Amino acid sequence: MPQIFHPSMNTLSRVSIFGAVFIVAGALTVLALVVRSPYVTGQNLALDQPVPFSHEHHVGDVGLDCRYCHTSVEHAATANVPPTKTCMNCHSQLFADSPMLAPVQKSYRDKTPLEWTRVHDVPDFAYFNHSIHIQKGVGCTTCHGQVNEMPLMWRDQSLYMKWCLDCHRNPADAVRPREEVFSVDWDAESLSPEERQKLVDSYHIESKTDCYHCHR
Amino acid sequence: MSTLQENPPPSSRRGPIIDPDYNFGSVTDKISSIVLTPGTHMGWWLGFGASFLLVMVMLWSIAVLFARGIGVWGLNVPVGWAFDITNFVWWIGIGHAGTLISAILLLLRQDWRTSINRFAEAMTLFAVSCALLYPLLHLGRPSYFYFLIPYPATHGVWPQFRSPLIWDFFAVGTYGTVSLLFWYVGLIPDLATLRDRARNRYAAIIYGILAMGWRNSARHWMRYQKAYLLLAGLATPLVVSVHTIVSFDFAAGIVPGWHVTIFPPYFVAGAIYSGFAMVLTLAIPLRAAYGLQGLVTERHLDNMAKVMLTAGLVVAYGYLMEAFMSWYSGNVFEQYVMLNRLQGPYRYTYWALLICNIIIPQLLWSRAVRSSPIALFILSLIINVGMWLERFVIIAVSLHRDFLPSSWDMYTPTFWEWSLYIGTIGLFLSLLFLFIRLLPMISIFEVRELLVEEAHRESE
Numbered sequence: 001m002p003q004i005f006h007p008s009m010n011t012l013s014r015v016s017i018f019g020a021v022f023i024v025a026g027a028l029t030v031l032a033l034v035v036r037s038p039y040v041t042g043q044n045l046a047l048d049q050p051v052p053f054s055h056e057h058h059v060g061d062v063g064l065d066c067r068y069c070h071t072s073v074e075h076a077a078t079a080n081v082p083p084t085k086t087c088m089n090c091h092s093q094l095f096a097d098s099p100m101l102a103p104v105q106k107s108y109r110d111k112t113p114l115e116w117t118r119v120h121d122v123p124d125f126a127y128f129n130h131s132i133h134i135q136k137g138v139g140c141t142t143c144h145g146q147v148n149e150m151p152l153m154w155r156d157q158s159l160y161m162k163w164c165l166d167c168h169r170n171p172a173d174a175v176r177p178r179e180e181v182f183s184v185d186w187d188a189e190s191l192s193p194e195e196r197q198k199l200v201d202s203y204h205i206e207s208k209t210d211c212y213h214c215h216r
Numbered sequence: 217m218s219t220l221q222e223n224p225p226p227s228s229r230r231g232p233i234i235d236p237d238y239n240f241g242s243v244t245d246k247i248s249s250i251v252l253t254p255g256t257h258m259g260w261w262l263g264f265g266a267s268f269l270l271v272m273v274m275l276w277s278i279a280v281l282f283a284r285g286i287g288v289w290g291l292n293v294p295v296g297w298a299f300d301i302t303n304f305v306w307w308i309g310i311g312h313a314g315t316l317i318s319a320i321l322l323l324l325r326q327d328w329r330t331s332i333n334r335f336a337e338a339m340t341l342f343a344v345s346c347a348l349l350y351p352l353l354h355l356g357r358p359s360y361f362y363f364l365i366p367y368p369a370t371h372g373v374w375p376q377f378r379s380p381l382i383w384d385f386f387a388v389g390t391y392g393t394v395s396l397l398f399w400y401v402g403l404i405p406d407l408a409t410l411r412d413r414a415r416n417r418y419a420a421i422i423y424g425i426l427a428m429g430w431r432n433s434a435r436h437w438m439r440y441q442k443a444y445l446l447l448a449g450l451a452t453p454l455v456v457s458v459h460t461i462v463s464f465d466f467a468a469g470i471v472p473g474w475h476v477t478i479f480p481p482y483f484v485a486g487a488i489y490s491g492f493a494m495v496l497t498l499a500i501p502l503r504a505a506y507g508l509q510g511l512v513t514e515r516h517l518d519n520m521a522k523v524m525l526t527a528g529l530v531v532a533y534g535y536l537m538e539a540f541m542s543w544y545s546g547n548v549f550e551q552y553v554m555l556n557r558l559q560g561p562y563r564y565t566y567w568a569l570l571i572c573n574i575i576i577p578q579l580l581w582s583r584a585v586r587s588s589p590i591a592l593f594i595l596s597l598i599i600n601v602g603m604w605l606e607r608f609v610i611i612a613v614s615l616h617r618d619f620l621p622s623s624w625d626m627y628t629p630t631f632w633e634w635s636l637y638i639g640t641i642g643l644f645l646s647l648l649f650l651f652i653r654l655l656p657m658i659s660i661f662e663v664r665e666l667l668v669e670e671a672h673r674e675s676e
Contacts, residue, residue, distance in 0.1 A: 004411070004417075004420050004421055004424045005421075005424060009429075010429060013425075013428070013429070032368065035370055036370065158370075160370040160371065160372070161370065161371035161372055161373070162369070162370050162371055162372025162373075163372075164372075165371075165372040165373070166372065
């Protein structure tokens with residue numbers, strides 16, 4: 001009776017059994033990396049906007065405070081996007097004829113709001129409140145990144161739940177003095193871990209990690 | 217043969233564990249011909265067809281469940297677990313006989329295990345497959361079942377390691393994996409036999425790949441025996457651990473009727489009880505259909521009946537202790553559980569359970585019953601029913617009357633729960649029919665070994 005298998009099958013089967021382990025492990029690793037990559041999270045991806053509004057210019061060069069536009073951030077769950085009227089405070093005079101600002105002028109004339117593309121969109125099943133984070137000394141740049149260096153807005157962080165929990169489990173990593181919350185050039189290294197822990201204590205930061213605290 | 221008649225060894229007084237007319241060649245022919253004969257019996261097609269139809273019923277029930285949600289079942293508050301978990305525990309329990317036969321009886325050198333271990337192990341695997349369906353299906357959001365697996369997730373949350381449900385996941389997962397390995401390793405020499413005897417080229421190639429280059433060399437055998445023993449050692453604690461942890465799902469809860477310290481041993485005994493009942497339910501028709509009475513002898517049936525009787529007595533002790541503790545605890549809720557079982561709206565299930573699991577199996581004391589395949593078959597069916605009722609009584613009947621009378625409710629299974637249950641029986645039988653046709657249902661090499669051992673015993 002002839003042999004069913006060629007002798008090379010021995011090597012082939014050994015290699016395939018041995019290789020299967022690495023293929024499975026490799027596939028799982030790649031999957032884990034892809035899920036965390038900007039390709040999936042949308043981090044560092046500048047989105048098109050109706051008007052190419054530059055935080056780099058308005059915050060970095062001009063030096064506007066965050067609250068000049070995002071007025072509700074200290075008191076409400078959402079940090080509002082300003083109405084066109086806020087833009088017109090300056091742009092009724094400055095660059096009023098610039099074609100770049102034509103959509104703003106049109107919005108003001110027609111009384112139709114500009115439809116910005118949302119960059120930071122937390123899923124609807126997660127409750128998030130800006131005001132409590134501001135009150136407890138979490139700076140804008142901690143989550144939103146160095147907006148003073150962003151010509152167009154992009155997302156600096158993944159907004160994954162693990163990212164939320166990392167701070168909620170160790171709030172001392174993210175806290176800064178209240179008066180520095182709106183600063184874009186606060187140096188996180190200027191406080192020692194002990195000093196930050198003191199801030200956590202004095203601000204009574206009791207960050208929650210229960211499911212129902214965010215998934216209400 | 218003459219020595220046998222003059223000086224019968226103790227085993228022969230209770231009948232041989234293998235028909236003395238068998239020799240190496242005829243054992244191999246007998247078992248491998250079931251697989252390798254071309255053309256399939258009409259009976260096989262009928263059985264497989266009927267089972268496969270039930271698999272379709274199962275898929276239909278699952279489709280309806282996914283489309284409409286858990287609401288198609290009769291679950292409510294407080295009865296949040298009923299048919300789903302009852303069937304899960306029932307199937308997992310059935311699997312235990314396979315592991316006990318293959319691992320513990322191997323280590324104890326019980327040679328009668330050799331001709332029943334293969335299909336008992338296969339039964340274990342198929343029962344575990346059926347069992348695994350239920351926890352997934354009862355999740356409500358089955359697509360998120362992988363949350364049970366501890367992996368570095370982007371949500372930064374790990375499973376609750378203090379919960380018995382996660383222990384259960386690991387226990388059943390380990391059980392399934394080790395059972396599969398044990399079964400497959402046991403199959404390798406037989407797969408090589410099939411490879412060598414197959415006349416169909418494709419069959420030879422497939423069995424050849426599965427046999428992993430087995431050449432019957434002495435070195436192969438030496439390593440093989442070591443590996444098999446090691447696997448048996450690994451599988452042995454599983455016989456006890458799996459159902460212990462399944463029982464923790466209940467015992468760690470505070471529901472009266474669940475919060476009982478005797479649950480682990482009582483569940484393990486129940487699992488072995490139902491498992492051996494299922495082995496008998498399958499072995500008796502199989503040996504008749506394929507003429508295997510010389511390999512699965514009356515001595516096997518007798519031994520299995522004795523194991524069943526012993527396990528049944530342990531289970532009976534469990535029931536007795538449950539009743540005793542509910543009285544002795546002095547706790548009104550615990551006492552009420554027992555009264556509710558005896559007199560409540562589900563009293564029929566409890567009384568039927570006592571009759572099926574304790575009263576009728578006492579017939580096994582009689583040698584006449586133990587040596588009658590038909591009587592054993594009927595008894596094994598009754599015990600299967602009884603063990604199902606036991607899980608139903610523990611799970612649903614305990615839940616429907618919890619601490620607050622205002623939350624009491626009744627549970628009635630719906631059509632979709634019955635169809636899913638019957639469907640999983642179909643899945644179990646379909647897998648079994650495929651196994652019978654495609655793989656040797658009795659271990660050829662171990663029976664050959666047994667022939668040598670028997671010959672030695674006779675010559676002594």
